[in-house]
Structures are given as structure tokens and as C-alpha cells.
Amino acid sequence: RKIYLNGRLVSKEQAVVSVFDHGFLYGDGIFEGIRIYDGVIFRLDEHLVRLYESAKSILLTIPLEYEEMADAIIETVRANQLESGYIRVVISRGDGDLGLDPRNCPRANVIVIADVVRLFPEEFYENGLRIVTVPTQRNSPASMNPQVKSLNYLNSVMVKLEAARAGALEALTVNSQGYVCEGSGDNVFIVKRGKVYTPPTYLGALDGITRHAIMDLCEEMGLPLTETPFTRHDVYVADECFLTGTAAEVIPVIEVDGREIGSGQPGPITQQLLSEFRKIVRQQGRR
Ligand code: PLP
CATH class of the missing domain: 3.20.10.10 (D-amino Acid Aminotransferase, subunit A, domain 2)
Known part of the structure; x- marks a missing residue:
């Protein structure tokens, strides 16, 4: 598996974030779950719109433009040679300190995981x-x-x-x-x-x-x-x-x-x- 982490595709072992990440400390962040069917990323744009709307609502700046985010997702799917599967996009507030204030988190962490999908039988x-x-x-x-x-x-x-x-x-x-x-x-x-x-x-x-x-x-x-x-x-x-x-x-x-x-x-x-x-x-x- 190749995981997208802040602009780079890294191995599962390298795909780590800090314990000071406010996503971990406070659940401060947003995510999306998206399906891939025979190479088609189902309604990717609707998912991206919801992602950016969630970010706006919680005053989180996604450090990628909309099309850059789309490219990051498509690139991650390709790198994992997945024809069908599930994509998880996670944007956390990023590394900060132990205080609640996200103004101490200078940059959001952007993660894209593309994997097989777990289905109901x-x-x-x-x-x-x-x-x-x-x-x-x-x-x-x-x-x-x-x-x-x-x-x-x-x-x-x-x-x-x-x-x-x-x-x-x-x-x-x-x-x-x-x-x-x-x-x-x-x-x-x-x-x-x-x-x-x-x-x-x-x-x-x-x-x-x-x-x-x-x-x-x-x-x-x-x-x-x-x-x-x-x-x-x-x-x-x-x-x-x-x-x-x-x-x-x-x-x-x-x-x-x-x-x-x-x-x-x-x-x-x-x-x-x-x-x-x-x-x-x-x-x-x-x-
Ligand atoms: N309700 C909740 C709480 C969810 O997390 C989800 C998500 O995946 C849904 C409903 C269904 O939404 P979607 O069809 O976009 O997957």
C-alpha cells in the first residue's frame, strides 16, 4: 500500500502523524469515504464539495486547492493499482500543542488511503x-x-x-x-x-x-x-x-x-x- 501523506506517497509504515496532531487529541478534523468501481471514483466531485464544506464549517484550511485534492486522490488510487476499493480522505487540524486552540496548529495533515473495501456479506x-x-x-x-x-x-x-x-x-x-x-x-x-x-x-x-x-x-x-x-x-x-x-x-x-x-x-x-x-x-x- 502507498499512502498519500502531505504531498508524498509513502509506505504504510512511514504513514504516521504526531501524537500532538489535534485530529488524534481532539477529533479535530474531517474525512470522506469514497468508492472506486472499475476505476471510476464514484461521485468524486460530490465528495470533494462535502469535504470542502465540512472544512469551511470548522474553519479548517485544506492546504490544497480543490483540483490538487482531486489529483492527490486519483494519484493515490493509481499508485495502489486499485480497480475497485475504498478511499479514505482524512484532513486533521495538524500538529499543535496540548491546548485546544487550533491556532497553534500551523498546517493541516492531509492523508489519502486507498484500500480494499469491507462490505456487508x-x-x-x-x-x-x-x-x-x-x-x-x-x-x-x-x-x-x-x-x-x-x-x-x-x-x-x-x-x-x-x-x-x-x-x-x-x-x-x-x-x-x-x-x-x-x-x-x-x-x-x-x-x-x-x-x-x-x-x-x-x-x-x-x-x-x-x-x-x-x-x-x-x-x-x-x-x-x-x-x-x-x-x-x-x-x-x-x-x-x-x-x-x-x-x-x-x-x-x-x-x-x-x-x-x-x-x-x-x-x-x-x-x-x-x-x-x-x-x-x-x-x-x-x-
Ligand atoms: N450518515 C453518516 C453518519 C455517515 O458517516 C455516512 C457516511 O459515510 C452516511 C450517513 C452516508 O453517506 P454517504 O452516502 O455519503 O456515504
């Missing part, structure tokens, strides 16, 4: 996933807006652990008003009477790139889609439910908190969206 795409809702909430927009893909992912880590303790691989978060937000690292959709619904991101969800790809597909396929708040009850009584994310793509959900969703099988609209999604991933992006 194919059986879950065929048979669906049983999930639960968990107590952990993603931050309210009044604190750190969950639309910032920050390095502070303790909430999502807790969601994963709480899911595991309930015997599930994934879970949904619910905000303090009782509205369903998202999964640990995925967005959520439900289908009811032929209509598709997903929560608005202001409730406490990341604005997923896969989420957008699915919204675009719904439009192309003539499926009515509404961004609207919904509760756990709405999920329990939905005809279909699925999660979307860079790693998960589109994953059918067949049970939530012990309630069977619809027929208890992956729904037809979910399956259609998954198969259409798998067609477009090689058509949208950069090489």
Missing part, C-alpha cells in the same frame, strides 16, 4: 438486515452540525456498539423529538404505498452522497420521493425500509426493533433501487 442484500433503534443521538445542529463529516465520530461508534449489544449489525438513531435520523454510517429510507420517504438532514443526519444518488434514481424512475420527518412507528408500519451509504450501497432492512417490515423480505422498490444503483456507479465519477 452478499446474503444481507438478498435476505435483508435486522436492525434496532438505539439511545445514542447524533449531535444536534445547535452544537456540531451532523452535516459536518468530522473526525469526531464517537456517536456513530456508540451506535455500532449499542447495535452489537442488541444483536444487530446496524441501528437507527432517533433525535430528541423522536424523529428517525439515520444509521451509524448510513442514511435511511422507507417506502409506503409506492412512495419513498427519507428524513430531512436537519433532523440530525449527514447529507449522504448515496442518499442523493438514490433521490436522483427515484426521480428518473418516476418514484415519488419526499423528504419528511418520520417516527419509529412510521418505520415499523412501512412497506419497505433500506439504508444507503458509500460502503453499504443500498441495503434492505427487514426488521426494526423486532417488528417485521412489510412482508419481512427485501421489498421490490428497494431491490429495484439497488440494482439501478449498481448500474450507475460505473457511470458517475472520475477516473
Whole structure:
């Protein structure tokens, strides 16, 4: 593996940052997770836009221009001869001192890792996933807006652990008003009477790139889609439910908190969206 670290491609052993890096000390930084499908970096520009927006939001200066960042990612993928895989872009605030003040961190650390992708086993795409809702909430927009893909992912880590303790691989978060937000690292959709619904991101969800790809597909396929708040009850009584994310793509959900969703099988609209999604991933992006 060749890792991009501040302008150089180095070995895994050389790809190290200081213990004084504020990404390590405080989770002060941002990241992206991007897929490569047969040499195509899926929706690279949408990921870059989100990366630069996250940086702007936390007053972090990425020491690369937009196109330089794109080149760094493409170069890293090439250097690793990856036709398919997963890219992790990490921009930390950089080396500072033990104080919180990032003004003592003169330069952000830029890291690009391109590796094989860890996927849900194919059986879950065929048979669906049983999930639960968990107590952990993603931050309210009044604190750190969950639309910032920050390095502070303790909430999502807790969601994963709480899911595991309930015997599930994934879970949904619910905000303090009782509205369903998202999964640990995925967005959520439900289908009811032929209509598709997903929560608005202001409730406490990341604005997923896969989420957008699915919204675009719904439009192309003539499926009515509404961004609207919904509760756990709405999920329990939905005809279909699925999660979307860079790693998960589109994953059918067949049970939530012990309630069977619809027929208890992956729904037809979910399956259609998954198969259409798998067609477009090689058509949208950069090489
Ligand atoms: N929600 C959270 C909290 C995430 O970290 C992610 C990310 O990967 C998503 C949703 C899905 O977003 P995307 O489709 O851009 O991968």
C-alpha cells in the first residue's frame, strides 16, 4: 500500500502523524469515504464539495486547492493499482500543542488511503438486515452540525456498539423529538404505498452522497420521493425500509426493533433501487 501523506506517497509504515496532531487529541478534523468501481471514483466531485464544506464549517484550511485534492486522490488510487476499493480522505487540524486552540496548529495533515473495501456479506442484500433503534443521538445542529463529516465520530461508534449489544449489525438513531435520523454510517429510507420517504438532514443526519444518488434514481424512475420527518412507528408500519451509504450501497432492512417490515423480505422498490444503483456507479465519477 502507498499512502498519500502531505504531498508524498509513502509506505504504510512511514504513514504516521504526531501524537500532538489535534485530529488524534481532539477529533479535530474531517474525512470522506469514497468508492472506486472499475476505476471510476464514484461521485468524486460530490465528495470533494462535502469535504470542502465540512472544512469551511470548522474553519479548517485544506492546504490544497480543490483540483490538487482531486489529483492527490486519483494519484493515490493509481499508485495502489486499485480497480475497485475504498478511499479514505482524512484532513486533521495538524500538529499543535496540548491546548485546544487550533491556532497553534500551523498546517493541516492531509492523508489519502486507498484500500480494499469491507462490505456487508452478499446474503444481507438478498435476505435483508435486522436492525434496532438505539439511545445514542447524533449531535444536534445547535452544537456540531451532523452535516459536518468530522473526525469526531464517537456517536456513530456508540451506535455500532449499542447495535452489537442488541444483536444487530446496524441501528437507527432517533433525535430528541423522536424523529428517525439515520444509521451509524448510513442514511435511511422507507417506502409506503409506492412512495419513498427519507428524513430531512436537519433532523440530525449527514447529507449522504448515496442518499442523493438514490433521490436522483427515484426521480428518473418516476418514484415519488419526499423528504419528511418520520417516527419509529412510521418505520415499523412501512412497506419497505433500506439504508444507503458509500460502503453499504443500498441495503434492505427487514426488521426494526423486532417488528417485521412489510412482508419481512427485501421489498421490490428497494431491490429495484439497488440494482439501478449498481448500474450507475460505473457511470458517475472520475477516473
Ligand atoms: N450518515 C453518516 C453518519 C455517515 O458517516 C455516512 C457516511 O459515510 C452516511 C450517513 C452516508 O453517506 P454517504 O452516502 O455519503 O456515504
